Amino acid sequence: PIQRCSCNIIRYQDCLAISETGQGKTAVFLIPIIRNLLLRESIPPKKEVPQFPQVIVIAPTRELAIQIYDQAKRFTVYTKLFDRIKITYGGASIDDQADEIEKGCQIIIATLGRLVDFVNREIISLEQVRYLVIDEADKQLMEGFEECLNQFLQHQDLPGKSFRRTIMTSATMTPDVQLLAKEQLSDKSYYCQVxxxxxxxxxxxxxxxxxxxxxxxxxxxxxxQRADVKDGKTIIFVNQRKLCMTYSFQLRNAGVCGAVETIHGDRHQQDRETALRRFKEGDVQILIATDLIGRGIHIPNVQTVINVDLPEKILDYINRIGRTGRIGHNGKSISFYDPSNDSIMAERLCKVLAQNDQELPDFLTQETFMHNRERYRQIAQTTMNSGMYLESRSNLCGPGIPGFDLDEEW
Known part of the structure; x- marks a missing residue:
């Protein structure tokens, strides 16, 4: 549905495309951009430095950049664009990537840090960019990405928003995404939500x-070892890198499964790519990972997602479990709730479950009540200490309490 809604729009104007996980948002920007480039007569890029790409796609992780690159290659087989699509990301050889880009580049898919580095080294010039894609925009705006992204978007050589087509995609919407869209998309931009x-x-x-x-x-x-889990592909999410290796070792020692792969930030890029490829191809049935693959990564036939550790934000939970149930298939997620660490998530989990008509465990509704009661008590105490007086406790969650919003981290 998201492709049907936005593909024609992107050909003519800026677009912010929002849809649930697993709906094929990559094709939303790749297909119309590739079509436009193929329809236009273009002079083959010269083998020189700097290169002047017409299309830049920015991805938040190396794994997602590689996935987008593979998709772009599939869409351009037997066309003049096939050899003009390049990729660059951290953790791989700068010289090898620069040599490949120097051969000629019309479309470049990149992670932000390496892209900025190549622009600063004058391996890539932004002067002829006609299409700028910011994929998984909410992830790009998280801590560690926002400042670098803003610097890139303000680069003096990047054509202004009136002279380029800008596309943003995301599975979730946050205030930061709305602000970025307002700043970077043209006044005639199109908002597409499915x-x-x-x-x-x-x-x-x-x-x-x-x-x-x-x-x-x-x-x-x-x-x-459950009957509905043991025979299918399973992704296990944890919050710490060291736990990936710990659980991998323990599962093998316990004889629960054969080979297990892991993906986390401490592994070399080549090892991460190998692990992901083996899991995709079915050489292993279990992949233990951090949030490196929590967004955007498409792995066919994932049956189950297990959150051994719940994330701190509900949007990360939504994206994690979205690694299953993709492209119309059914899937399941199983999450471990630790009352000593996860009480802040109780209310938001209840809301997500209720929205999708899922069964609400009694312990979760009780945790929500207890957590809110303690939160309201703290707010009331703070208010009394500051010399303010609340006439009614029912006003605590109303619009009259400045700065208090149950959905502020939604």
């Missing part, structure tokens, strides 16, 4: 299990 905003994919059956940290591994073993 599905309900910031909702989980309805094709995913969500299950929440209460579990304290000391018993997570035992529960993980039991879940992996």
């Amino acid at each position: 599905g309900e905003l910031n909702h989980a994919n309805r094709n995913i059956r969500q299950e929440i299990i209460r579990c304290y940290s000391h018993s997570k591994f035992k529960l993980l073993k039991d879940v992996l």
